[in-house]
Amino acid sequence: MRKVLVLFAHPKFEHSEANLALVLAISNLENVEVRDLYELYPEFNISIQAEQEALFEADVIIWQHPFYWYSCPPLMKQWIDIVLEFGWAYGPGGVYLKNKYILNAITSGGTAETYGPDGKNRFTLRELLQPFEQTAKLCHMNYLPVFHVGGTHQISAEKLKSSADKYRDLVIQLRDSVLLDEASLQHFYSKND
């Protein structure tokens, strides 16, 4: 069984609906750790050592966050800036993340249809997430396709429930080493959509 580390960042979690549903769906799963970064570091004073230890233990890492201006909330960016150190995550001797798996799990106000060449957001999520993908690559990790819950402003309770159930299934299957390549993950996402 693999160890899954979910790095979660939401600056207003008390007002969240979508991320709350996702986090609740994966809480209490064996070998799955959820680190709520805004709860741990409300003043942005991230412990590099604690975060690197959590990363070192993990096999699969998930950056879970609402999409904010086509990117992540600021504490997650700060986490990337200071935790992924030169000589540890990349550069000479920077091999501690090598061969781990990583993906984004994102909620967005824009629907899935708005993310593409014909939509108002013009680019696919994969394109917009390229800085994350390249960060993973530089750190010798395997970047997997994004899990996405779109249209959060109008989402029905039923759809949110099915998205949360799917997220739980995803995390379980990543933990149990079933879905560790791009093609099988894309197939999993496309089922029942």
Ligand SMILES: Cc1cc2nc3c(=O)[nH]c(=O)nc-3n(C[C@H](O)[C@H](O)[C@H](O)COP(=O)(O)O)c2cc1C
């Ligand atoms: C500062 C800010 C920036 C946002 N930027 C985007 C964006 O770039 N694209 C988008 O589709 N939605 C955007 N949204 C909408 C959020 O992604 C959406 O409210 C969130 O995913 C809902 O999740 P929650 O219920 O957990 O808060 C933004 C919201 C805020 C507050």
